[in-house]
Amino acid sequence: MGSSSALYPGERTPLLEREVKGGFVMAGKMNLYKTFFNTFTFVAMFTISSLALTTSSGYLSSVISTVEQRFQLKSTESSLLFTVDDAVSFSTVLFVTHFGNSASKPKLISFLFLLVAIGTVFQTMPHFLYEPPGSIQPSQGGRGGGGGGRGGGGGGKGGGTQLSDQFLCDNSSIVIDNCTSKEIMNSGALWNQVWWLYLGKALAGFGISINPLAITYLDDSPARSYLPIFIAIIYGFRSTGSSIGGFIAQQCLSVPASWPLVTSDTVTNPNDPHYLGAWWLGFIPISVMAFCPALLLFFFPRVMSASGDSNKTPDKSSMESDTKTSRRRGRRRREREDPNKSIVSEDTNAITTQEPSSRVRRIFSAIIGFFxxxxxxxxxxxxxxxxxxxxxxxxxxxxxxxxxxxxxxxxxxxxxxxxxxxxxxxxxxxxxxxxxxxxxxxxxxxxxxxxxxxxxxxxxxxxxxxxxxxxFAGCKNNPIAGLTVPYDYTDIEDKNVWNADDRNLTATCNADCYCPSGYNPVCAPSGVTYVTACHAGCTDTMVNTIGSKNVTVYSHCSCYDELFVNSTGERSTLSEGVCATDCxxxxxxxxxxxxxxxxxxxxxxxxxxxxxxxxxxxxxxxxxxxxxxxxxxxxxxxxxxxxxxxxxxxxxxxxxxxxxxxxxxxxxxxxxxxxxxxxxxxxxxxxxxxxxxxxxVFLRMKRERPLQAETQAISKNTNNSNSARETALDSGESPDIIESDVSEAQQGYINYGAIDEPADTGF
The missing domain is CATH 1.20.1250.20 (MFS general substrate transporter like domains)
Structure with a gap:
């Protein structure tokens, strides 16, 4: 009973003091605490978590084209992913920075970074919950697949054919739009799946308000003279997040989205228009990067103590002060639990009742202070x-x-x-x-x-x-039949301007092909690219072996053969992919x-x-x-x-x-x-x-010159008066008149500065 009574606030001998007297156990713990939780550790932890925030944004910027492909989003729709976090941020940043100035900044920063970590995890959820739509499903079957053909790409003609056969000209049958309910649901923008990304970005928006709190916390620390270095470290490494996100995206997009479950039907060539990279994979390490340092930031003190204090052993008076603080906190907790809500005064034992109006006044005063x-x-x-x-x-x-x-x-x-x-x-x-x-x-x-x-x-x-x-630092459009050049285009150096109103993928040479609306480009020897082999009028395909690679080529292409047939009558073949450029x-x-x-x-x-x-x-x-x-x-x-x-x-x-x-x-x-x-x-x-x-700035400098001249004059007069006073004292004369002159000069300086020098708040 004797030892357990030391836990109560009413115990005469504080528990901390007894531990110090018993061997400085708690002193060692406090020294260890102060050694780790210092300004430089705060900068390191904050930099890592802040780096995760910018890495997440940089990663999303690098995979945005793949996200558009996966969820079939237009650029206007995908751009909302970069605005939802900002919408949350500008709705909360003023209040977070103002009211957070009086709160425990490390704990608030830790909480906001935890929201960032959770939001980053949410952005991976569509991969685990939903199948990709048929238009980009890395399957090799079905006419109209890959790129959004008629029927979405699940069924249709040639269910067991190779991907290259899906886009051949076939005038023997007409493909009719007959979409199933699942295909209709998976057509257009997949809002029912992509909302996870928007939710994750919204949670990350709370983390954008963190930086002002951290800068103020560091500027109030004993190491404020290093603030330019701290800013350079934090914002320097924070800015590398965009590049780090790009490097992570490079590695993730190099593997298929179905990784590690890669099958023989999976498109693995990154240059294939049907290829879908692992857009989701990079969010996982980024969330860990934000989560771990955020936990440590929670335990930093409300106000950073001097670095030299970390090596000092707490004395008896400091222990008693800590114990008194603990008692006051415990008393306040008991008072909050008391239905009478009575407050015991620190200096007296008078009990006063807390009026609800005082709380309203404090809130009203805080709002007035904000504005x-x-x-x-x-x-x-x-x-x-x-x-x-x-x-x-x-x-x-x-x-x-x-x-x-x-x-x-x-x-x-x-x-x-x-x-x-x-x-x-x-x-x-x-x-x-x-x-x-x-x-x-x-x-x-x-x-x-x-x-x-x-x-x-x-x-x-x-x-x-x-x-x-x-x-002026860019490329010219590739000659693409029906989009940038007409189908009868023959001169690769032709400079004629192609009117956008003339764009039409259907020509007389492919009118009977009933081509799907996908995109599987093929390149003709003339340097012209066709949207698909079907749009080139190709009816046959073969696989040629070049070295260790199998290359698919297309033949009997009516749109090309009408324009280019060699002297021997042999027909040329078209290869897969966009024609190369020298840009x-x-x-x-x-x-x-x-x-x-x-x-x-x-x-x-x-x-x-x-x-x-x-x-x-x-x-x-x-x-x-x-x-x-x-x-x-x-x-x-x-x-x-x-x-x-x-x-x-x-x-x-x-x-x-x-x-x-x-x-x-x-x-x-x-x-x-x-x-x-x-x-x-x-x-x-x-x-x-x-x-x-x-x-x-220069106008402000011009207006401040008279004040600087006056200040220098007053300083000079004050120095002269002090010299005269010392001379008077040495000669035995009365310095009362000189003292009066000095007082008037100093008072004039104070009044002048009070009126004309709110310089740092504007003109």
């Missing part, structure tokens, strides 16, 4: 113009960011895995160089807020000047690297300028407002706008049972002009905003 902080920040014109310029540039970067892998895949005829790798290798080196170079310049140059703003403005203007060059992505690669470098250089100084140009109490608010504006005006509408541009550039959609799905063939010239035309417009707006920010 006051928002009003103070909205008056800071320098920061607002900087935010405007920064986010206009962000809007112009979607073709290089969210849709980079998709654009590279279709513009330069790469596989999904290859496009992901190119995107990742383009960005990764520039991230490290840009972030650490900017941190080095800031620390070595000891740049103040004005200097960092100038640095940001220069980077924005340079990036804006490079954007229009991407309009290169090197120039686009170089421009992408340069703009990526500039954006990464400006990131840290931009963040520091926004934080340091406001009052200390508004640091979380300005970061929250920055995130809110970005989510509301950039990352929410941006993917939808660019998704519309992708759909506007589509020449051939997947079709099944009268419904359209994802795009199969893009007009890449039109796509490039639309994407980078819009990007150039917003980059120009960003450059104008950067110039406006510089003008406001």
């Amino acid at each position: 006051r902080a928002l009003f103070r920040v909205m008056r800071n014109w320098v920061v607002l113009s900087l935010i405007f310029a920064d986010h206009a540039l962000s809007f112009s970067s979607f073709p290089d960011g969210t849709f980079a892998a998709k654009y590279l895949q279709y513009e330069f005829h790469l596989s999904a895995a290859e496009a992901s790798a190119v995107r990742a290798w383009t960005k990764l080196p520039m991230i490290f160089v840009g972030y650490f170079f900017s941190a080095f310049i800031i620390m070595i140059g000891r740049l103040k807020p004005r200097g960092t703003i100038i640095m940001v403005a220069v980077c924005i203007v340079c990036a804006a000047l490079l954007t229009p060059a991407k309009l 290169t992505w090197v120039y686009h690669f170089a421009l992408l690297m340069m703009t990526s470098l500039l954006r990464n250089i400006m990131y840290s100084p931009s963040l520091m300028s926004k934080v340091r140009f406001v009052d200390e109490q508004d640091r979380s608010m300005i970061q929250g407002l920055d995130k809110f504006i970005k989510r509301f005006l950039v990352t929410s509408p941006g993917p939808i706008v660019y998704g519309i541009l992708f759909d506007k550039s589509c020449m051939l959609f997947q079709t099944s049972c009268g419904k359209t799905g994802n795009c199969l063939v893009f007009d890449i010239e039109r796509l490039r002009k639309l994407l980078f035309g819009v990007a150039t417009a917003f980059a120009s707006v960003s450059a104008a905003g950067a110039v406006l920010t510089l003008f406001l």
